[in-house]
Amino acid sequence: MQSINRVNGGARVEARAAALGMLCAAVLTGALLWGAAGAAGDETGAAFYRDKTVTMVVATKPGGGYDTYGRLLARYMPKYLPGSTFVVRNIPGGGHIIGANEVYTAKPDGLTLGTFNKGLVVAQIAGARGIRFDMAKFDWIGVPDSEPRVWIVSKQSPVQTLADVVNGPRTVTVAANGVGTEDYEDYVFLENIFDLKHLKIVTGYQGNDIDLALLRGEVDGKVSTLSSVESLIHNEGARVILVIGKTAPSEYAGAPVLAQAAPKGKEALVTLMLSQAVLGHPFAAPPGVPADRLEALRRAFEQALQDPDLTAAAGRAKLIINPLDARTTTRLIEQAAHPPADVAALIKRVMSTK
């Protein structure tokens, strides 16, 4: 009795499996047809984006600068690409390499763009494993937030000027996220440019913990974007000892500026640092996007960044809006990607750890 049931059950199972297989095939065919229909559109430029979904890749978890700018632009760019929908996709991990790979290898149909760390250009020169992109070949869209980086020291630190750091004899402790991260690169480059003999780089701090380390007094200073340390400067008495830029912002007019303070013979490294510093959170599309669509994306990017609603929202969020256009961004990245041999050698020496 039982065995008969099982036989029947088996036959039934088979029938069901066959039905499922057919359903599977139907779904596949549907997907294929859908894909074909999607590719059939032949509108040009902004018109192409009507009823299209654009994926905005953010190479970090939700929260933080890349996510904030990514979501801000995903909200306002559709206004200038009528009929489009932007979807933010967080692809964290691999120190932004996974996200950048994803953008680079995406289909260049103008429906994928993304934001990731421009410091990857240094990782690329160092020959970091896992990189499947060439920073110089992305179709760059632009940068929303160009601003200088600054080196600050805390109020209680015995070191209060760049001269103190350069001349010693006191050891100057600075805090970094980790080997190979943006701030770590800054310290290594500064160490080389100013020939610092007393710099101690402590690695392994996580994000905001560096600010606390500064307040606790266990480290003397840190390098960061100006906007992110303004509260430390105004509320906690931190001091700017170096502006990594071409000129100092008016508020910090007295502070030394890297472009002038650097000794002779270090121009190449200084140029690399300056271009890296102003690139903020850059946005890119995969290489090979049709020219008209790329143009539409770049225009929408620029227009969105001038949108009064966006600037108002950014103003309230204390987000810097100071755009670099696609041409400048591309030029700066290309310049950084092909440094002179001595700089490349330095980068390979200090960064190739992975």
Add this chain to the structure above:
Amino acid sequence: MLEAIWHGLNLALSWPAIGLVFVAVPIGMLFGAVPGLGGNLGLALMIPFVFGMTPAAGFAFLLGMHSVVHTGGALPAILFGTPGTGPSAAAVADGYALTKQGLAARAMGAALGASLLGGIVGDMFLAALIPVVRPIVLAFGPSEIFTVALLGITLIAAVSRGSLLKGLLAGALGLALSTVGLDPQTGIGRLTFGQLWLWNGINLVTVVVGLFGLAEVIEMGWQRAAIAHAGGDPGTRYTLRGVVEGLMDVRRHAWLCMRCGLIGAFVGMIPGLGGDAASWICYGHAGQTSKHPETFGKGNVEGVIGPESANHAKEGGGLIPTVAFGVPGGSGMAILLGAFVILGLEPGPLMMIKHLDVVWAMVWILGLANVLAVAVFLAASGLIARVSFLRVSLIVPFVLVFIVLGSFLAEGAWQNMILTLGAGALGYAMKKFGYPRAPVVIGFVLGRLAETNLTLALQLWGWAFLLRPLTLLLLGLAAVSVATHVWAQIRRRRAPEGTEARPGTLLSGILTAAFGGYLGTAFGYPGLARLMPLLVGIPGVMLAGAQLALDLRGRARAARAAAEVLRQTGRELSVLWWAAGLVGLTLAFGFNASIPLFLAAFLRLRGKESWPVTVALAGSGWAFVYLVFAVGMKIFLFRGFVVRWLT
């Protein structure tokens, strides 16, 4: 001060703030209840909505949402053994054990009561510390945080009732897993096998949904009865009276609940210590102080109360450094901090002077949201009752879908789905062979904290950091914690080792080999990157070897038991193959195809449901995922390699 408190209450109760709290609470609970979503994504998605709101309305909405995430997370943890968030996994061990005894209502009641009381304790902590927070927070540097983490790690012993050896081995495994990823000091990859997605380490949610959720589903999957009937008295139902009984448990253990609330608030307050640590430290603390330690991990209500209280208290604690000097107490608080700025509130010392009423309004809203969350659960208890008494075969496929979906959503990496299968198999094996699983997560969460801060402290001060006064004090506490445990063990004179001695030779053999390999690679790392792997690997090899020796000795004796276990295991493991099938289908065709196909196949072929039921359930399961995630939240769902290749 009194004026500010009163103004704060008025702000919190003003329209539309109060209305928005009502909207925010269910949203926050949803983000907590669905594995992999979590509160941070919820905040990031909702921030656009607060542009243009008044400050009171905006933070009422965000704070209301954020503070109840773990209340939501407790629901699947207790009912299905599948935690919604990392911290709520601490409630699985005892909460789900209670559910299997038919006491789901009581476990939920205890979780709710503890959430409420813990939330209020954290809230009062926030209120009390507002004036004096700065020196306290600044007293905790890397060396102090390391010792707090160490103190937490010593609690592994306390939650390893049954077999101390197995517990310590599980803890060592967690510690070893925590070292996977790029070492921040040297940038070298440890056990990353050239995989970029492992650079940031193994994802916590992926581990807990596999280790707990999937392992439980594997075990429940072959039964046809409801979960609540599986192991206990079929007459017990999820009733309001049961929930009230759970609330009474909280009253009975009020002192434990308050202590865990204080610990949670304190841990939440120290930036860098982080919220994940809070619930696990308190789970350990509850185990350590329990009067019935022998039932711990098998359905002791204290194991629910401790972590749930801490989970909610830590939000109040986390707000302290965030508002008082603009340094967030955790990643969620970092997003909130950005939101406060958008709302025109500048967290920092000035806020305590200029906007003290706003700070008090936050205190009120935290309390209010916690009360509301409990009310929502009480109101929904009828619905929950129906769910918990559904046939297992109806629940299992949906839980599996959420486990796989959650492991993907947690980091958007498809590889995590495979990792979850592995964690599930491991969790199942551990359960079968009598290993406690909580120590794995304690080791995992605290291991990272311990290593990061130990290496920072060594870079800053060398080994002399151990002599810093507060560090010494905390080390003393850790020593006392170990000593009391050892003393309790000696006094109890070896509890009987349990009748279910099972031959775990396979597992202990694998573990011995794994730790051997781990230790072998550890010698290859440079400098500080080697320290933690050595500190973990050496005892790991010794513990695993000892366990293997024990298992080998007991093998002949238990051979017959082994045959029975294996027969049962073979049957149960079929659920793991189903889960693997779901993952395979997803990898090939993406969630949009895999979810309806899998649900239909499972319900029809395994559950033997009728066609109408199958189609209706599979369709609505797919529609829910598609509408909520793809349409509503615009979250990217994996598309599948075959589909990608075809288009």
